[in-house]
Amino acid sequence: MNRTAYIAGKITGLPKGHVKDKFNMMARQLMCMGYHVVKPDAVNDDTKPWDDAVRNDIKKMLECDEVHLLPDWQESRGAQLERDIA
Numbered sequence: 856m857n858r859t860a861y862i863a864g865k866i867t868g869l870p871k872g873h874v875k876d877k878f879n880m881m882a883r884q885l886m887c888m889g890y891h892v893v894k895p896d897a898v899n900d901d902t903k904p905w906d907d908a909v910r911n912d913i914k915k916m917l918e919c920d921e922v923h924l925l926p927d928w929q930e931s932r933g934a935q936l937e938r939d940i941a
Contacts (some may be wrong), residue, residue: 860890860910861916861941863934864925867905885923893919895933909933913940 862881865933866877874896882892895912903911916922922941928934
């Protein structure tokens, strides 16, 4: 399987370490199932304004075959947009 999965979940307002851990945990699970993984926390840097970061995330998401939602996706305006677009 050479499918690519995008992971969507809450980032804004959370400690960097927590964000990295939860996205990496899901990424490991998906990679074990044979997916290539795209994570928004790895796509953007912290210097971009929120709207620029979300636009960039959505561009990357649209290149993926699937979107996987973290349990906290509903607490994130960006993840809600990503889900709606997907």
